[in-house]
Amino acid sequence: MRPVGARVRGSTVARVVALAMLVAGEGCAKIATVPRPSLRGCGGLFTFAALPYVSGHEQRKLEESVPKVTANQLDLRLRRNYYRILYAEDGSSTGETRDAFVGRMLSEEHAPPGLLAGVEPESLKFAVAPTPEQRRDLHLAIAEARRPLAQRLDRVAARLVSATARPDVTYRLDARMRLNAGAELGFGSHRILVGPSLVLLAESEDALAFVLGHELAHIVHHHTKFKALQDLFVWVVTLGQATGRTGETISGILSQGGTAAINRDKECEADYYALQYMHGAEYRPEAAVEFWKLMLALRPTTSRQWVPFVSGYPPEAERVLRLARWAELDLLHGPSTGSLADVRSCEGAGPATVQDLSPEDAIESFGLVLE
DSSP states (O other), X not given: OOOHHHHHHHHHHHHHHHHHHHHTTOOGGGGGGSOOOXXXXXXXXTOSXXXXXOOHHHXXXXXXXXXXXXXXXXXXXXXXXXXXXXXXXXXXGGSOOHHHHHXXXXXXXXXXXXXXXXXXXXXXXXSSOOOHHHHHHHHHHHHHHHHHHHHHHHHHHHHHHHHHTOTTOEEEEOGGGSSOEEEOOSTTOOEEEEOHHHHHHHOSHHHHHHHHHHHHHHHHTTHHHHHHHHHHHHHHHTTTOOOHHHHHHHHHIIIIITTHHHHHHHHHHHHHHXXXXXXXXXXXXXXXXHHHHHHHHTSOGGGSOSSGGGOSSOOHHHHHHHHHHHTTOOTTTSOOOSHHXXXXXXXXXXXXXXXXXXXXXXXXXXTOOBO
């Protein structure tokens, strides 16, 4: 990993080269990739990936055009997507069309398997201790619910391993991640953990390939090592006492406030290389744009951080637009993707009484009550 100072000097050289191109008649489009310091997004000072410029006006325009997804719509999408994945894995043997299969499974479900897949049995606390038979049945049901998701994850991971020649990196489902994924931190990080709910949210193998490729880029380009160094620095400065509200505040300022611009650039860099990995594995790059547009729809405007410059993540709208430009899509003027329309069409599908479920709610059908 090169020193930060070297990267800053490199960015200065990039500005000079870009200006020379402009003078030589290369056109204004080249200037879009020049590093631009930013208080809330990716400035491009700490990455070698060329970052197309995204204006605040464009971000606001996209945010206004994307309808928000409610918790009920999200629940229905995850349940529906589980049966779509199940159909792709082994449901087509019934002779039904996919839509008929999904509709039938939704109408017959009691304990949504997509929610069961996200349950972490070891973390559950019961009001009444379950019998050995109940505990065994619950474990078997969770394992069976995760099976089609694990099959999809393994297949997509295998294609990425083949395209990137990184067989040392492993991928596995981890219920603790829930609606997230992450590369394990550390100087020898070689494992990527994926929440079952995230596999459901992505739905398509193309979108899942982007998620896995993003986390793989964090490992390949040493972002996990850098974060491990950050955490070590915080531990040393706080003498290992970064606990409680005060300790967490100090830890957050040191780990994010001091290096937030670097972390945001690393996120954009991981997005860029994820698209390269997708291309090598013959996945659709448009799926990355669709996925992050959905993530934008899941973020209500009121949840924005009050002090955005201490965030280690760029705004969702910025990521969507930059991914679109890398994928050569005209997102603001072209036809809208079908992803969000598909989400909103979920409302009313299946039993109308199922709303805002958490994974733990699904175990009630086993006669077990949580504390």
